Amino acid sequence: MNSQIRNCLSSLFAKNPSHLRGPSSFFSISIFFSSTAVKPGKSKPRIDLLDYFVKKHGFSEEAASKASSAITYFRKPRWSDSVLSFFKEIGFSQTHIEKLVVRAPRLLSADIEKTIKPKIKFLQDSGFTLSDIAEIVSLDPWILLRSVDNQLAPSLLVLKSIVGSTEDVCRVLKISGWFLKHDLEKTMMPNVEFMKSIGISSSQIVKYVFKFPRFFLFKVESIQGFVKRVDEMGFDRKSKMFLPAIRVLSSMRLENWHLKLKLFRGLGFSNNDILIVFRRIPQVFAVSERKIKEVTKLLLSVRNNDISFVVNHPEVLLRSVERTLKPRLEVIEILENKNSLQKKPSLTTVYKLTNKQFLEKFVLPYSDELCGYHLHFPVRSFVGINNETLMV
Numbered sequence: 001m002n003s004q005i006r007n008c009l010s011s012l013f014a015k016n017p018s019h020l021r022g023p024s025s026f027f028s029i030s031i032f033f034s035s036t037a038v039k040p041g042k043s044k045p046r047i048d049l050l051d052y053f054v055k056k057h058g059f060s061e062e063a064a065s066k067a068s069s070a071i072t073y074f075r076k077p078r079w080s081d082s083v084l085s086f087f088k089e090i091g092f093s094q095t096h097i098e099k100l101v102v103r104a105p106r107l108l109s110a111d112i113e114k115t116i117k118p119k120i121k122f123l124q125d126s127g128f129t130l131s132d133i134a135e136i137v138s139l140d141p142w143i144l145l146r147s148v149d150n151q152l153a154p155s156l157l158v159l160k161s162i163v164g165s166t167e168d169v170c171r172v173l174k175i176s177g178w179f180l181k182h183d184l185e186k187t188m189m190p191n192v193e194f195m196k197s198i199g200i201s202s203s204q205i206v207k208y209v210f211k212f213p214r215f216f217l218f219k220v221e222s223i224q225g226f227v228k229r230v231d232e233m234g235f236d237r238k239s240k241m242f243l244p245a246i247r248v249l250s251s252m253r254l255e256n257w258h259l260k261l262k263l264f265r266g267l268g269f270s271n272n273d274i275l276i277v278f279r280r281i282p283q284v285f286a287v288s289e290r291k292i293k294e295v296t297k298l299l300l301s302v303r304n305n306d307i308s309f310v311v312n313h314p315e316v317l318l319r320s321v322e323r324t325l326k327p328r329l330e331v332i333e334i335l336e337n338k339n340s341l342q343k344k345p346s347l348t349t350v351y352k353l354t355n356k357q358f359l360e361k362f363v364l365p366y367s368d369e370l371c372g373y374h375l376h377f378p379v380r381s382f383v384g385i386n387n388e389t390l391m392v
Contacts, residue, residue, distance in 0.1 A: 052077060053101075057084050063098035071105045080108040083116070090120065091130045096138040104141035119144045119152065126156055127166035136170070140177030151180065158184035162192055163206050176213040190220040198227060199237045208243060215247050226250050233275060245282040252285070263289050267296050273311045281314040294321045302329060302347065309347065316351050325351060331362055331370065340369050 049071060053064035087097050100107060110116055123133045137143055146152050159169045159179060173179060182188070195205055208215060226249045235242050249257070264274045277284055284292070295317050299305050310316065319325055328350050335341050345362070353361065363370065 056081075057097075058094060059098055059101075063102060066102045067098070067105060070102060071108070076109060083108055083110060083112060086112050086116065090134075092134045092138070096134045099138040100141040103138075104145070107141055107144060110145070116144055118148055119146070122148045122152060128170055132170050132174070136173045136177045139174070140181070143177060143180050146181060151183070155180045155182065155184045158189055162188070163209060168206075172209060172213065175210065179213065182217060187219075188216045191216050191218065191223050194220055194223060195243070200243050204240075204243055208247065212247055215250055218250060222250070233278065235279060239279075241279065241282055245278065248282045248285050257285075260285050260289070263292060267293065268300075268307045269311070273307060276311050277314040277317075281318070284314050284317045287317055291321070292317055295319065295325065298325055298329075299347070305347065313348060313351075319351055324355075328358055328362075330373075331358075334373060335362065335366055335369060338369050340366055 049068035050061075050064050053059035053067055054061060059067065084097060084101075087100065092100070107116070120133060123136075124130070128136070143152065156169065159172060160166065163169055163172060179188075192205055196202065223246070226246045229249055230242065230245045231237075233245075235245055252260075261274060264277070265271075269277070296307075296310055298321060299309060299316065300307070316325075332341075332345060332350060336344060350358075
């Protein structure tokens with residue numbers, strides 16, 4: 001290459017380094033400068049991260065690959081060695097450490113004394129064991145990059161005031177460590193106070209903190225909007241289904257709600273039927289469209305059932321077609337055809353029984369009648385049934 005052109009280009013990029021940030025400028029540089037054009041000593045040799053994590057720190061190849069792809073800058077291996085050694089010393093398992101690095105690679109360059117140790121000490125002083133801390137931090141390692149005074153301590157106080165004990169706070173954080181990344185005084189607490197003001201019990205709120213933690217991070221105005229919609233559908237605020245109804249509405253966009261209404265109408269439900277189903281079991285509206293269709297059509301094909309059965313027993317829409325409804329209906333049909341049953345069970349009985357109860361009532365006593373039929377039914381834990389004929 002002409003030395004005059006080379007000098008011109010070098011001068012251009014030296015004066016305006018912002019050009020290096022765009023993909024097009026990178027492409028142009030790669031055209032004019034091959035790797036052999038870089039002068040020795042101008043840049044530090046690149047560390048083989050895969051080799052570093054696998055051979056030096058015992059990472060699995062999968063974790064090493066994920067960690068390497070997440071790291072854009074790595075120039076202080078000794079610093080990273082110290083960070084990883086610290087976590088090993090305080091009892092973090094290899095799995096905990098791998099999760100931590102993959103999810104928050106910035107910690108490899110964090111100051112142990114100023115950044116990491118104070119957070120570990122704070123959590124210990126708050127009543128968590130090192131084993132608890134390892135589990136919580138590995139799920140959401142960004143906790144270690146938050147301020148103790150401005151974020152961790154206030155959020156921990158809010159959680160404890162809601163769930164009641166350090167043990168329960170620990171349980172919550174093992175499910176949702178990201179709670180400590182939010183200002184719960186401004187997000188969670190207003191929602192909890194509003195729910196209490198409309199009659200929802202503290203015990204039900206605590207139950208939902210464990211089951212649906214993200215529900216409490218909505219803006220309080222949004223929660224109020226969901227409550228208004230539920231009220232307009234005629235819900236009794238004293239009903240145990242009041243909070244589930246609010247939660248279900250919060251889990252879907254308005255357009256998805258209308259699509260569910262359209263689905264039910266298409267299956268033969270009237271508007272009043274739909275309201276009854278929602279009031280009785282709101283969770284049904286969180287079920288996939290495919291499952292609602294499959295269950296409804298299967299039930300309508302049995303004994304001339306109509307929509308009223310589903311309306312009166314909407315919880316059946318939560319049952320599995322392949323693992324529960326279909327195999328049980330097959331068993332009952334076989335026994336009925338052979339006149340083996342003194343009394344035909346109701347469809348409600350068929351779907352409400354547990355697997356164990358159904359097996360003890362309708363399978364084990366009729367093993368001879370059912371022998372030879374290829375049924376997909378969970379029977380492995382029971383003796384006296386041929387697993388080759390009643391397959392899981």
